[in-house]
Amino acid sequence: MNRRTLIKGFVVFSSLGLSSFSLYKWFSLSGKPDHHALHEMQGLIAELAEVIIPGTDTPGAKDAMVDVFIVDMIESCTDIKTQNNFIYGLNELKEYTLNTYHTSFSNCSIAEKTAILKHFEKKSVYHYNILNKIDRKFLGQPFFVKLKELTVEGYCISQVGATKGLDYDYIPHNYQACIPLTKNQRSWATK
DSSP states (O other): OOHHHHHHHHHHHHHHHHHHHHHHHHHHHTSOOOHHHHHHTHHHHHHHHHHHSOOSSSOOTTTTTHHHHHHHHHHHHSOHHHHHHHHHHHHHHHHHHHHHHSSOGGGSOHHHHHHHHHHHHHHHOOSSHHHHHHHHHHHOSOHHHHHHHHHHHHHHHSHHIIIIISBOOSSOOSOOSOOOOOTTOOOBSOO
């Protein structure tokens, strides 16, 4: 057999395999999302959000009930591909935790939980920004990126987060473009 023919065959075979895998993933993400599974994993979502914004001297994500916000936003305000990515990501996180640490996520130590989230953060983004844009365009937003985004957003707009976690001015009296923070002051909830 000619070497050139062998190389051409290998390139065609590998490109067909890659494109068929991409089409399979695209079709699987375009199906109807399983919202029942999302509601069943609300406790896991609460644990994940608490690792991202833990409760210290200020309330954490569980105190702000961010898990309810995340489930509502995923269910009613995100596209189907991102919904499926989120549900598949939660299932993948559960499997990864069981295979790696032989226990559920809620039974892991803080260091193990942080290592799990770092693993999924590293897995969800590429080094080149153009690949992230292409991935989000065709396959929806990755699981961990959406989880982190909704956790921070849900915490900052909750009453507990805005009043006790951030510095909230109930009645802003005048507009100041640049307000310096005083020593040991929390970030502003409003400008």
